[in-house]
Amino acid sequence: xxxxxxxxxxxxxxxxxxxxxxxxxxxxxxxxxxxxxxxxxxxxxxxxxxxxxxxxxxxxxxxxxxxxxxxxxxxxxxxxxxxxxxxxxxxxxxxxxxxxxxxxxxxxxxxxxxxxxxxxxxxxxxxxxxxxxxxxxxxxxxxxxxxxxxxxxxxxxxxxxxxxxxxxxxxxxxxxxxxxxxxxxxxxxxxxxxxxxxxxxxxxxxxxxxxxxxxxxxxxxxxxxxxxxxxxxxxxxxxxxxxxxxxxxxxxxxxxxxxxxxxxxxxxxxxxxxxxxxxxxxxxxxxxxxxxxxxxxxxxxxxxxxxxxxxxxxxxxxxxxxxxxxxxxxxxxxxxxxxxxxxxxxxxxxxxxxxxxxxxxxxxxxxxxxxxxxxxxxxxxxxxxxxxxxxxxxxxxxxxxxxxxxxxxxxxxxxxxxxxxxxxxxxxxxxx
Amino acid sequence: xxxxxxxxxxxxxxxxxxxxxxxxxxxxxxxxxxxxxxxxxxxxxxxxxxxxxxxxxxxxxxxxxxxxxxxxxxxxxxxxxxxxxxxxxxxxxxxxxxxxxxxxxxxxxxxxxxxxxxxxxxxxxxxxxxxxxxxxxxxxxxxxxxxxxxxxxxxxxxxxxxxxxxxxxxxxxxxxxxxxxxxxxxxxxxxxx
Numbered sequence: 237x238x239x240x241x242x243x244x245x246x247x248x249x250x251x252x253x254x255x256x257x258x259x260x261x262x263x264x265x266x267x268x269x270x271x272x273x274x275x276x277x278x279x280x281x282x283x284x285x286x287x288x289x290x291x292x293x294x295x296x297x298x299x300x301x302x303x304x305x306x307x308x309x310x311x312x313x314x315x316x317x318x319x320x321x322x323x324x325x326x327x328x329x330x331x332x333x334x335x336x337x338x339x340x341x342x343x344x345x346x347x348x349x350x351x352x353x354x355x356x357x358x359x360x361x362x363x364x365x366x367x368x369x370x371x372x373x374x375x376x377x378x379x380x381x382x383x384x385x386x387x388x389x390x391x392x393x394x395x396x397x398x399x400x401x402x403x404x405x406x407x408x409x410x411x412x413x414x415x416x417x418x419x420x421x422x423x424x425x426x427x428x429x430x431x432x433x434x435x436x437x438x439x440x441x442x443x444x445x446x447x448x449x450x451x452x453x454x455x456x457x458x459x460x461x462x463x464x465x466x467x468x469x470x471x472x473x474x475x476x477x478x479x480x481x482x483x484x485x486x487x488x489x490x491x492x493x494x495x496x497x498x499x500x501x502x503x504x505x506x507x508x509x510x511x512x513x514x515x516x517x518x519x520x521x522x523x524x525x526x527x528x529x530x531x532x533x534x535x536x537x538x539x540x541x542x543x544x545x546x547x548x549x550x551x552x553x554x555x556x557x558x559x560x561x562x563x564x565x566x567x568x569x570x571x572x573x574x575x576x577x578x579x580x581x582x583x584x585x586x587x588x589x590x591x592x593x594x595x596x597x598x599x600x601x602x603x604x605x606x607x608x609x610x611x612x613x614x615x616x617x618x619x620x621x622x623x624x625x626x627x628x629x630x631x632x633x634x635x636x637x638x639x640x641x642x643x644x645x646x647x648x649x650x651x652x653x654x655x656x657x658x659x660x661x662x663x664x665x666x667x668x
Numbered sequence: 669x670x671x672x673x674x675x676x677x678x679x680x681x682x683x684x685x686x687x688x689x690x691x692x693x694x695x696x697x698x699x700x701x702x703x704x705x706x707x708x709x710x711x712x713x714x715x716x717x718x719x720x721x722x723x724x725x726x727x728x729x730x731x732x733x734x735x736x737x738x739x740x741x742x743x744x745x746x747x748x749x750x751x752x753x754x755x756x757x758x759x760x761x762x763x764x765x766x767x768x769x770x771x772x773x774x775x776x777x778x779x780x781x782x783x784x785x786x787x788x789x790x791x792x793x794x795x796x797x798x799x800x801x802x803x804x805x806x807x808x809x810x811x812x813x814x815x816x817x818x819x820x821x822x823x824x825x826x827x828x829x830x831x832x833x834x835x836x837x838x839x840x841x842x843x844x845x846x847x848x849x850x851x852x853x854x855x856x857x858x859x860x861x
Contacts, residue, residue, distance in 0.1 A: 401791075404827070425827050428792055446780065446822035448795075471799065471823055474792050487796070491803050491821055494796040515803075518796040534793070541793060566752075568790040582790070611790060655791060 272308035278332030278387070281308040285338045286316040291366050291376055292337055295346075297412055298380030298394035301645070303621070303638035304387070305333070327351040333387055339366060346379055348386050358386040370415060374663065377410070381662070393616045395663050398623055398647065399429035399438060400634055401656040406440050408455075409634075411616070411659075413647050419455060426451075428656055432477045435663040439463070439475040439484065450475045450486055452501065456666050463499055465507045474521045477501075479528045485510075487520035494518035496533055498548075510550035513537065521569045524548070525576055532556065532570040532579050541566040543581050543594075556581075557594060557601060569612050573619040574661075580613040580622055591624055593639065604639060614659045623647060623657040732855070739770050739856045740849060743779060747805060749843040752789060754800040756808050764805065767847065768812045769859035776852030780820040781805045784846065786839035787826045798823030805845045820850065 272279060280299055284292035292310070300307045308331055317336065326334050336347040340361055348358035360382060364375045377394035384392030396411045399419075406420035406429045420426040424444025431438055432452075439452045448471030450463040463484060466472035470490025477484055482502045487494050493513040500506045510531070511519035517537035524531055528548060535544045543556040556579065560567060565584035572579050579594045589609045594601040608628035615622060616636075626635045629646060632653035637644045648654040745767075747760040756764065771777050783798030783805075802821035810816045831838035 425824070427795075427827075443824065443827070446782070446820065469820070471795055473795050487792075489796045489799045489823065491799075491806070494799065518793070518800070520796055521790075521792055541790075566789075568793065 271311070272329065272331070273306060275306045277304060277306050279308055279330055280305040280333040280335065280387070281310065281326055281331055282335040282337065283310065283317040283321065284336075285318065287339050288337045288344065288366050289316070291344060291364065294373060294376045294412070295335065295337065295380050295383070298377055298392060299335075299384065301394065301412055301636075302380075302384050302388075302392045303641050303643055304384065304392075321349065323349055323351055323354070327354075333357075335383055344376075344379070346383065348383055358383065373410065373414065377412075390618065391662065393618045393621060393662070396617060397435075397660045397663065398614075398634065399431060399656075399658040399660070400648070400654050401427055401429060401440075402650060402654045403652050406438070407654075409648060411636075416648065416650065420451075420453065421458075422451065422460070428474050429658050430475045430477060431658055431660045433479055433481045433661055434665065435660050436665060437477070437481070439477065441471065441473050441475065443471065448472055448489075450484070452484075461504070463501060464504050465497070465499060472497075476522050476524060478524055479526055485522040485524070485531065487518075487522070489518075489520070494520050496520065496522050496531070496550075498550075508550070510546065511535070511553070519544075523570050523572045523579075525572045526574050527576060530572075532572055532581075534567065534569065540564070541568065543567050543570045543579065557599070571614050573615045574617050575619040577619070580615060582611045582613065582624075591622065591637075604637060604642075610635075612656055614657050616659045617662050621659075623659050625653075625655045625657060735858055736853075736856045739774075739858065740853060743767055743770055743777075743849055743853075744847050746844045746846050748840065749801055749845070751786070751839070751843065752797070754783075754797065754804045756804055761808075764808050765812060768809045768814050770856070771809065771814045771818065773859035774852060774856050777849065777856070778818045778820070778851040780822060780848045780850050782846045782848070783821070783823045784828065784830075784842055784844050785826045786842040787829065787834065788839065789826070791826060794825035795823050798825045801843075801845045805847075 282292050282296045282299065296307060296309060299305055321334060321336055323334060331351055334349040334351055336349065338345045343361055343363040344366060345359065345361045347356060350357045362375060362379050364379065365372050368375065374395055380394040381392035384390070393411055397408050398411060399406060399408050404425045405418050406426045407416055408419050409416040420440060422442045424442050427441045427443065429438055429440045436456050437452055437454050439450055441448050442451050447467060447469065449467040450472045452461045452463060466486065470488060473487050473489055475484055475486040482500065484499050484501045486497055488497050493515050495513050496510045496519050498508045498510055513519050517535055519533055519535045522531050522533040531546050531548055533544055534541050542560050544553055545556050546553040560583065568582040570579050570581040577596060579596060581592055582589055583592055585603065589611055590603045591605045591610050591613045592601050592603050608626050610624050610626045613622045613624040620639050622637045622639065623634055625632055632655060633649060634647040634654045634657050635644055636647050745763050747756065747763060749757065781802040783801030785794035785797045789797060799821065802823055806819045806821050809819060829838070829842045831841045
């Protein structure tokens with residue numbers, strides 16, 4: 237596949253003689269350092285007033301990672317923006333948008349200038365601490381997402397986080413790779429994290445003392461609950477919340493094989509078995525369709541592990557791609573895109589393990605990775621970005637792929653393997 | 669243990685002979701060469717008998733412990749599996765047959781089988797595969813007469829490798845089922861055969 241980041245290869249430092257009004261007043265011609273390569277996507281520059289350098293960098297990166305713009309990056313040497321913008325300069329270089337950030341009492345004001353239309357598209361003030369770190373950064377990410385929404389009509393994915401497993405524990409990291417934090421507190425081996433639709437509850441398996449219950453932990457309050465029926469013999473693995481947050485699917489693995497169960501987590505009762513593998517087949521890794529009416533899952537009932545579909549009540553079980561079994565190679569861990577159109581999964585293809593995207597309507601499948609061993613794809617809420625684990629960089633780490641541009645970036649770079657990523661919904665409430 | 673016993677005895681003797689102004693508190697002497705001599709012949713004989721009995725008991729205890737340790741080792745012996753398979757290999761059948769014989773000879777014995785996988789399958793499927801390996805070992809044992817209720821099963825998937833390498837040797841070592849005694853292992857008798 238043609239790769240990966242034409243951007244970085246093509247970066248050219250373009251010194252632009254600019255005469256921003258305030259600087260012109262000093263009767264100097266100042267050379268501004270920005271990097272920008274005009275392309276098919278609209279160009280955006282983010283300019284910030286004094287004290288907002290770190291906010292500018294976060295917004296710049298968020299807009300860049302939305303993969304919807306050609307970013308004009310302002311070099312560190314550029315003085316903070318003072319006074320009114322001279323928009324004509326940026327228009328002259330082909331940029332479509334200029335984001336202007338100014339400190340105001342109690343927060344930050346963002347102005348979004350539509351350069352082509354010569355109009356102010358958005359002007360909002362948000363209570364952001366410009367020196368904000370940790371969870372505070374989420375406010376900046378939400379501002380970025382508002383800007384993306386105003387420019388493209390669709391919200392961005394900066395205010396999201398990604399759960400993953402590392403060193404026997406569950407971790408969470410911001411979508412831009414910052415703030416990696418351990419969140420599970422139990423002993424034992426925590427695995428297979430999943431997000432609740434509220435972005436506050438998470439679920440995971442905790443293997444300890446030869447049992448493996450599913451724990452639901454609230455990231456905000458810190459409370460932990462054990463899902464009823466999962467604390468006996470055997471393991472309860474691969475939890476998934478229903479889109480309405482009232483039910484949970486998981487796979488019960490024991491002496492009768494591994495089968496998918498559904499349990500009411502609102503009333504904490506009433507488990508129902510959805511697959512019947514007996515000792516002949518294993519069924520695991522369920523993923524709801526976003527409308528909650530269908531479930532994709534893995535089964536080896538035909539020999540090799542393949543992706544299957546069923547209705548939410550367990551009926552109408554059928555192979556997602558009947559040809560896959562004959563073609564050879566195991567399949568792994570499906571995830572249904574938030575727009576309902578596609579299922580991402582993994583298959584062993586000659587020489588590697590690659591992520592595939594299958595269009596649910598047409599049945600057409602496309603491999604979207606080709607380098608190294610890749611696995612565990614999880615969709616971003618925009619249905620165009622995927623996070624997955626890959627050994628392409630040497631160690632096993634998490635990577636983010638934009639399906640539209642094929643741009644790929646490394647999300648984690650930690651000691652030890654990072655794996656089992658799960659991308660959150662857009663986070664609108666408190667997160668910790 | 670034995671070495672420690674000898675050292676303590678030596679210390680007692682040194683203390684007894686070396687400094688008479690601080691005589692060590694010693695029990696009734698049991699050996700010639702002690703500081704007190706008893707001339708009663710019958711008493712001497714009783715002492716010799718009790719020494720012989722104690723030594724015989726100790727030898728028996730040592731032998732029992734040696735046997736117990738050997739049997740526990742046999743019970744704990746790991747079996748291995750082919751890639752993505754959970755059927756018991758022919759080469760491991762004798763080992764499992766021996767485990768079953770030990771369990772039949774020791775009805776209070778309970779064991780746990782924990783299945784493991786190499787790193788190549790998906791992380792979560794490996795938990796299911798490890799479970800199948802544990803269950804395959806259990807099924808083998810129950811087919812030859814061990815009650816199912818005496819064997820627990822569990823899986824750790826690929827999470828606890830014995831060899832952290834990423835090569836065929838490591839993978840082969842990691843595809844395994846491990847056995848632990850969970851109850852009834854304090855006293856074991858050997859199966860008759």
